[in-house]
Amino acid sequence: MPLPDTVQEQLDEGIDLGFDGMIVYIDQAGKPPEFYAAGWHDRENEIPAYPQALFKIASITKLYIAVATTRLVKEGRLSLDKTLAEYFPKLADRIEYSDKITLRMMLQHQSGIPNFVDHPDFWVNPPEGRQETLDYALDLPADFEPGEDYGYSNTNYMLIEDLIDKTLGYPHQQYIKEEILDPLGLNNTFGSLTEVDIEDVMSGYYVGTDEDFKYEDTGLMLATAEDVGIFLRALNDGSVFNEGEQEIYSLLYEYEHTGLLPGYQSIAKYHKNMDTVIIQFNNTANFNGYEWNLAEIVYNRIVKIVRNKEDS
Helix, strand or coil, X not given: CCCXXXXXXHHHHHHHCCCCEEEEEEEECCXXXXXXXXXXXXXXXXXXXXXXXXXXXXXXXHHHHHHHHHHHHHCCCCCCCCEHHHHCHHHCCCECCCCCCEHHHHHCCCCCCCCHHHCCCCCCCCCCHHHHHHHCCXXXXXXXXXXXXXXXXXXXXXXXHXXXXXHHCCCHHHHHHHHHHHHHCCCCEEXXXXXXXXXXXXXCEECCCCCCHHHCCCCCCEECHHHHHHHHHHHHHCCCCCCCHHHXXXXXXXXXXXXXXXXXXXXXXXXXXXXXXXXXXXXXXXXXXXXXXXXXXXXXXXXXXXXXXXXX
């Protein structure tokens, strides 16, 4: 299809392709931020999408966890070279190579610990609570020997969250709020669904079902697109870090991320060549990959529109 002239037109095309609702936030250096929305915030109640809605950001949460872990490492409260068996002795016999898996490997997805969402029963009998979720990754062969390969695993970061809780003696969400969110003025980012007004959360839909997944508490973060954009710029320009932390973080994790949950897809990237942050949320998902491919196509076309506008 021909590339439209505006971001809004591209979002409208996205709705025509089958997404129920979409939100985009653009922060281009030296220009006021731009906010866009199309489709439904709540399909059943016919509430139009709006840019300030809260959204389940799924695995984008890992960026915040990685920054928090980096700070605790810099403070000497955690060690990148200490093993999983040392940190979680009760799990030592339930995770293969636990005596060789380091915190560094877990942060970098090089641990070989199976991803709990890949367990064949995960979607048939969804777990209730953290322990049942973790159980889907325990007592299984490792995907590979620690440090010998890369394998994206949500289990890594679930364990890191538990490790932060254990180290601090209080929830990691509180630490992230005090150490990361508050200093950046991110008042529209939350640790869980229990902290927000449910009506402020954009509805989430899975292709082929009528269920609204916004009521499902995944324990992952929620935020507005603007808050994610402000955080992502701070991550990339280094202002989120205290002295000496960025050098550590740069060896551990990424500076952009995507997220996928039933009903929720998100893309958060910084485009260095334009000095621009572009965040995209869409609230229709299907794990066969079709909707994800469409979301990436729409996102890439938005990047081209922004670039074309910059060049004109």
